[in-house]
Amino acid sequence: MSSTLSELEKEVIEIFVRLAAGLSLPRSVGELYGLLFISPNPLCINDCMNKLKISKGSTSQGLKILRSFGAVNPVYIPGSRSDHFEAESSLRNIVTGFVNEQVRPHLENGKVRMARINELIAAEEEEERREFFEMRIGRLQGWQKRAGSLLPFALNFIKPD
Amino acid sequence: MSSTLSELEKEVIEIFVRLAAGLSLPRSVGELYGLLFISPNPLCINDCMNKLKISKGSTSQGLKILRSFGAVNPVYIPGSRSDHFEAESSLRNIVTGFVNEQVRPHLENGKVRMARINELIAAEEEEERREFFEMRIGRLQGWQKRAGSLLPFALNFIKPD
DNA sequence: CAAATCGTTCATAAAATAATGAACAGGCCG
DNA sequence: CGGCCTGTTCATTATTTTATGAACGATTTG
Structure with a gap:
């Protein structure tokens, strides 16, 4: 998996970064949701931090917030030790x-x-x-x-x- | 005019301070609107800063924001040189x-x-x-x-x- | 069991936001 | 005109918010 963001990803993430700002949520929360929203596969914490270039702490915290109101759901991936997440699309x-x-x-x-x-x-x-x-x-x-x-x-x- | 806040004023202001936080507006904006909302008479900048104990700059800025979306209306008071404001109640x-x-x-x-x-x-x-x-x-x-x-x-x- | 992997937490650093107050511009009154 | 009153602006300071990354406990792997 590429560790840099495509143009499309950047563009979509920016939308959610702005939305997050409007809701006064941390920018990292917007980035995370945007990334997951446009990702065809569930991503784990490491995927997220690598692609977004944010720290592990922020990633963990941000996903916690997103989970807290169900914007992101955990997905079981057979054979992987890490938790994976996908965006709730409803x-x-x-x-x-x-x-x-x-x-x-x-x-x-x-x-x-x-x-x-x-x-x-x-x-x-x-x-x-x-x-x-x-x-x-x-x-x-x-x-x-x-x-x-x-x-x-x-x-x-x-x-x- | 008393220059300290009554219990009622404090209580009402707190409501709007919280509301402002929810809308991610500066606290001073909430204070100002709350004060005007519960004030029987229009108040000028000096009244506001004295009662709320905030600086002239904050007061001026805060009222500007409130005016920008019509939460507060200027009121002409005959014989006074200062602008007065009352809360828009619609x-x-x-x-x-x-x-x-x-x-x-x-x-x-x-x-x-x-x-x-x-x-x-x-x-x-x-x-x-x-x-x-x-x-x-x-x-x-x-x-x-x-x-x-x-x-x-x-x-x-x-x-x- | 030792080493590696995962994820969280939390003290600290960095960045963003808001408040302050002095400087200033405009108007008013004598 | 010169002093006075009003209100705004803006550089600085204070406060709050967010991000970082090292430390840690838990879990898995070989």
């Missing part, structure tokens, strides 16, 4: 994994905070101010709820592939 | 602005790249490899298109408030 699976891992926790956390905020508002003496606060926080809660309901909807929109 | 306006500024450019860019990638694939001699590449890139384009059509749809889902 967008839906990846997005679902990503949302569950990285997005939902924040939404949950927000809900908890709201309880405290509502208490604080109730304690406001001056009526006009209290009403303003209630209005704004009401809106905030509306957003939260809407985000919560948009999510499953969006996931559904990404039909089963 | 989620839809903010999300639309944010998507147009920070998301769409990436999608566009991706489309451009695809042209080059398709050329590269066409040049692949070995049939089996070429077919694999076509399959994967086809999928990639499917994602792109879907992301493009999900966006306006999601914006619409956020009804006019």
